Amino acid sequence: MRYRHVFAWILVAAAALAAAPPADSSLRTNCPRLSGSWYGDNRARLQQAIDEWGTCTGHTGGLPQALGPARAGRTPVVAAFDWDNTVTKNDVTDATLAWALRHDKILRPASWKATGKWLTDAADTALTAACGTDVPVGAPLPTATNTRCTDEIFEIRAEGRTMSGAAAFAGDWNHRRTVPQYAWVPQLFAGHTIPELTSYARRARAEALAAPVGATRTLGTHTLPAYVRYYDQQRDLIRTLQRAGFDVYIVSAGSEPVTEVWSRGVGIDARHTVAIRSVLDRHGRITTWNQGCGDVPVNRGEAIPYIDGKRCWINQEIYGVRGAAAWQRQDRRHRPAIAAGDADTDVTFVGDATGAHLVLNRNKSELMCRAYDxxxxxxxxxxxxxxxLPRRRDPYPCSTSAYNAPDGSKGPLREADGSIVPDQEDAVH
Structure with a gap:
């Protein structure tokens, strides 16, 4: 941390202490305590945030007095977590898609091109050739045995390209609001009901939890992790936050029915789980349309919980902010106190947190630049x-190419005052 940041934080802390009530050791002992093994002094720092913001402190609404009585104003004290590789090791949406492909659960669409707004002609051609046209529209594709079809689907999901290397998605989209291959996964389950998708996720979950740590499986010609694990430390952190009076939410760029199956395992219900929400047809079947956020109405994937989209969904679903304002950073009483993530898709909402920004290091440049800065x-x-992961050998390119611009280009990452964030060494690994 640079010296100017240390000095600024000392001033902020001093102001908060001056405005707080007289010291009372009982305020701290009332709060539940974190357990488990954390890097360095991280457990103590997270505990400090819990003590500072939780309703167990005796402060008004758990907020430092300097920040005002949030609870009295009926604003919850919120903690928000990304899911994949933040609360669990490995991706639960990929685990569910892999299970579905191995059990012939993807229904043949009338047109592959219609499954995703930005799917290219090359992808449409590759999927049609690989998956065939013998199966009637709406019937299950034999992906368990047709490895060409499985390979094309998973390559497009994982890499955004066909097996031949052609771009699978093209066109214009806001790269801080969506990524087409993430939006495409719920669209692949079009024709199924929510209970059906939920049942697939449950079976995939049981299988992934039973597989030994480090296990892999082959899907077509792809090798991917066969196991998923809840992180014990994150499970304990979530439980401790709930006991301390926080409203704890999951905000994921995965499919919401899938994420809900997994979030129950850490005591978070469907109401507190926010992910990609598919629009259902009149028969209750999933369609290729998604619910919208802010000033973006029902859409084909333009506004999923991704980078700035996570902020929008938090503002809309937790704080009730509507319209274009949902894309904007809110005042301190209408932002999470604690937020956690592992990738660039999390950088905006994790950065919005007012008490602690928890980052799991997966060497993602924009997020790690913010974290180390x-x-x-x-x-x-x-x-x-x-x-x-091992230590990144080269510094993060914060000053040149860490920022993910809305048009998809890369650029320098900037501070709130417009100054450029300097390159950062990877020190926590």
């Missing part, structure tokens, strides 16, 4: 709890 002194960096 540590502008407010509240960024908490932890290696992944299972199979952490």
């Amino acid at each position: 540590d502008a407010d002194g509240r960024w908490v960096i932890n290696p992944m709890f299972i199979d952490p």
Whole structure:
């Protein structure tokens, strides 16, 4: 952390302490305590945020007095977590899609091109050739045995390209609001009902939890993790936050029915799980349309919980902010106190947090630049709890190409005052 940031944080902390009630040790002992193994002093720093913001402190609404009585104003004290590779090791949407492909659960669409707004002619041609036209429209594709079809679907999902290397998606989209291959996964389940997709996710979950750590499987010609694990530390953190009076939410760029199956395992219900929400037809079947956010109405994937989209969905679903304002950073009483993520898709909402920004280091440039820059002194960096990545050898390119621009280009990452964030060394791994 640079010296100017240390000094700024000392001033903020001093102001908060001056406005707070007289010191009372009982305020701290009332709060539940974190357990488990964390990197460095991270557990103590997270505990400090819980003590500072939780309703267990005796402060008004759990907020420092300097920030005002949020609870009295009926604003909840919120903690928000990304899901995949933040609460669990490995991606639960991929686990569910892999299970579905191995059990012939993808229904043949009338047109592959119609399944995704930005799907290219090359992708449409590749999918049609690989998956064939013998199966009637609406019937299950034999992906368990037709490895060409499985390969094309999974390559497009994972890499955004066909098996021949052609771009699978093209056109214009806001790269801070969506990524086409993420939006495409719920669209692949068009024709199914929510209970059907939920049942697939449950069976995939049981299989992934039973597989040993480190296990892989072959899907077509792709090799992918066969296991998923809940991080014990994150499960304990979520439980502790709930006991401390926080409203804890999951905000994921995965399919919402799938994420809901997994979030129940850490005590978070469907109402507190926000992910890609498919529009249903009059028979209750999933369509290729998604519910909208902010000033974006029902759409084909333009506004999913992705980078700035996560902020929008938090503002809309948790704080009731409507219209274009949902895309904007809100005042401190209408932002999460604690937020956690692992990738660039999480950088906006994790950065919005007012008490602690928890980051699991997966070497994602924009997020790690923000974390190591540590502008407010509240960024908490932890290696992944299972199979952490080694140290990145080169500095993160914060000053040149870490920022993901809306048009898809890369550029320098900037501070709130417009100055450029300097390159950062990878120190927590």
